[in-house]
Amino acid sequence: MRHLFFTLLPTFVSIAIIVVNIYLIKRFYGYFIKELNKPFYAMLCIVLFFVATSFLMIRHEMGSFSDSQFIIASVLMGTLAFLVFAVVLVDIVLIFIHIEPKYAGIVVLSTTLLIIAYSICNASHTRVKHQEIKIEGLKKELHIMHLSDMHIGPFRGHEFVKNIVNKTIDAHVDAVVITGDLFDGVVELDKNSIAPFKKLDVPIFFIEGNHDIIIGSKRAKEAVREIGITVLENEIFNFEGVQLIGLNYMAEDDSAYYKEEHIEDKTAERKTIKSVLDDLVLDDNKPSILLHHSPAGIKYINEKGIDLFLSGHTHAGQLFPFTWLIKLIFKYSYGYHNFNGTQMFVSQGIGTSGPPMRLGSKSEMVVLDLMPLD
Numbered sequence: 001m002r003h004l005f006f007t008l009l010p011t012f013v014s015i016a017i018i019v020v021n022i023y024l025i026k027r028f029y030g031y032f033i034k035e036l037n038k039p040f041y042a043m044l045c046i047v048l049f050f051v052a053t054s055f056l057m058i059r060h061e062m063g064s065f066s067d068s069q070f071i072i073a074s075v076l077m078g079t080l081a082f083l084v085f086a087v088v089l090v091d092i093v094l095i096f097i098h099i100e101p102k103y104a105g106i107v108v109l110s111t112t113l114l115i116i117a118y119s120i121c122n123a124s125h126t127r128v129k130h131q132e133i134k135i136e137g138l139k140k141e142l143h144i145m146h147l148s149d150m151h152i153g154p155f156r157g158h159e160f161v162k163n164i165v166n167k168t169i170d171a172h173v174d175a176v177v178i179t180g181d182l183f184d185g186v187v188e189l190d191k192n193s194i195a196p197f198k199k200l201d202v203p204i205f206f207i208e209g210n211h212d213i214i215i216g217s218k219r220a221k222e223a224v225r226e227i228g229i230t231v232l233e234n235e236i237f238n239f240e241g242v243q244l245i246g247l248n249y250m251a252e253d254d255s256a257y258y259k260e261e262h263i264e265d266k267t268a269e270r271k272t273i274k275s276v277l278d279d280l281v282l283d284d285n286k287p288s289i290l291l292h293h294s295p296a297g298i299k300y301i302n303e304k305g306i307d308l309f310l311s312g313h314t315h316a317g318q319l320f321p322f323t324w325l326i327k328l329i330f331k332y333s334y335g336y337h338n339f340n341g342t343q344m345f346v347s348q349g350i351g352t353s354g355p356p357m358r359l360g361s362k363s364e365m366v367v368l369d370l371m372p373l374d
Contacts, residue, residue, distance in 0.1 A: 020084055027087050031105025071154050078355025079116055081319060086111040119319070119357035126350055127362055128167055131336060132369045133343055135307050137287040139241045142370040145173040148293075148312025149349025151211065152193050153184025155356045162196040164350065164365065171367050175202050175239060178229075179312045179347065180209020180249060180293030182220065189215050191223045203239065204229045207246040209293040209313065211353070217248075232291065234276045243288040245306065247276060252297035273297030277304045295332045295346045302342040309344040310368075316348040316361040323360035334361075 086108045094104065145168050152161065168176060183189055197204060206229050212220040221231045230237065232246020253274040273292065277300050282288055288306045295311040316334040317323030326333045330346075337344040348364050 020080070024080075024083060024087060027091075027108075028105065031101045031108070074154070074355050078119070078319065078357045079112065081355070082115045082119070082359075083108070083112050085320070086115065115359065116357070119355075119359040123352050123356055123358040123363055125363065126164065126167065126365060128171060128365050128367060130367045130369055131345060132371060133308060133336075133345070134371045134373045135287045135343075136373040137285070137307075138370060138372040140372065142175070142240055142242070142368075143171070143173045144368045144370065145171060145176045146179065146310055146345065146347055146366040146368055147176060147350060148179040148347040149181040149209070149315060149351055149353070150178070151181055151184040151349075151351030151353055152190070156184075156351055157190065157193045158196065160351075161194055165196040165199050167365060168200060171365075173202060173367060176200060176204040177244075177291055177310060178204065178206045179291050179310055180207055181211040181312065181349070181351075181353075182206065182209070182224065183212050183215045184351070184353070185211035185214035189219055189223060191226070194223065194227060197224075197229060198227050205237065205239075205244060205246060205291070206231050207233075207291045207293060208249050210249050213249060234271065234280075236280060236282070238286075241286060243282055243286050245280065245282075245288060245290040247273060247290065247292040249293045250276070252300065274300045277301065280304075282306075295330055295344070298332065298339045298342065298344060302340050306342055308370075309342060310347075311344075312347040312349050314346060314348075315353060315358075318352060318358055318361050319355065320360035 089111065090099075090104050090108050093099070099107070147164065147168075150156065150161070150164070182194070206221075206224050208217050208220065221233075225231055232244070234247055235245070237244045237246065248271070251272050253272045254270075273296065277297075282304065284305065287308075289308045289310065290301055290306045291310050293311060294313040295309075298309060301309050314326050314330050314333045317326035332339075332344055332346055334346050334348055337346070345366065345368065347366050348361050350363050350365060352358060352363075
């Protein structure tokens with residue numbers, strides 16, 4: 001059933017976009033009917049439809065669009081979402097208050113511009129958050145910077161990474177973990193963009209995310225290895241008395257839906273969180289931290305006796321109303337949780353996917369202050 005849902009999702013989204021376009025077209029015709037002549041209005045409708053569909057095309061046809069085309073389509077896609085939001089709000093207001101159509105249209109456009117300005121500024125402002133977590137068996141305090149979903153690409157590059165590195169240095173952490181989607185996956189990989197990580201004099205650990213696979217998992221891993229970052233691929237790394245487990249991006253078990261595009265080697269045996277954990281041998285006397293890009297498989301992670309699970313992927317929905325809808329898709333969509341003794345933290349991420357905007361979510365770097373349980 002879940003597989004069928006994701007298979008039909010692109011069709012549902014396309015239909016929804018067409019319906020949304022018709023809705024907007026009708027509303028704006030009502031707002032500015034006296035100001036718009038029919039030929040101009042017809043052209044506007046065509047442009048709106050192209051904008052609405054171009055972003056979806058770009059996401060599935062990496063490499064066939066330029067950076068500038070992707071940037072324009074992404075920004076306009078976000079604009080379209082906020083435009084719908086503003087129109088719906090005004091429609092609700094018009095139930096109770098009479099406003100001249102032209103002024104209603106002006107309110108819609110003004111509201112949309114304000115939301116766009118705020119959401120872009122909000123997405124570009126990265127906060128450093130602290131999360132204290134107590135772990136049984138930990139010998140001493142550890143401070144780990146959790147970075148997730150940086151999405152280096154059309155909107156973020158060398159200067160963005162430099163800023164993240166400087167904030168990390170100021171935080172005085174013992175290690176850095178990157179839980180996937182370091183690269184955005186819609187443009188060619190630029191090794192220079194991650195060069196600032198060389199300034200960090202603490203261990204850095206990386207696991208792949210779905211966007212890293214889209215851009216080429218092997219290439220992405222080679223790029224980070226070249227600058228001294230440790231890549232974890234379904235393995236255990238002992239660090240300061242802690243078993244650090246890094247998993248590749250995968251489904252939680254054989255029953256879970258998993259896109260074939262996220263499997264780089266189609267001939268390899270399909271691995272899952274369950275199957276990989278079954279093969280790993282952990283030391284029960286040492287605390288353990290597991291890294292996986294998506295907040296999936298907590299049941300199997302808990303059964304393995306793992307103390308802490310770190311992930312990202314969800315962006316906490318990134319844009320309203322997806323900030324609500326994401327909770328229907330992921331049981332643990334953001335923040336700190338405790339599942340039968342296994343602690344879990346899901347980051348909102350630093351970057352954005354698609355529109356460089358955040359509404360109802362924040363860009364965050366999380367310092368995990370790990371404390372002995374005494």
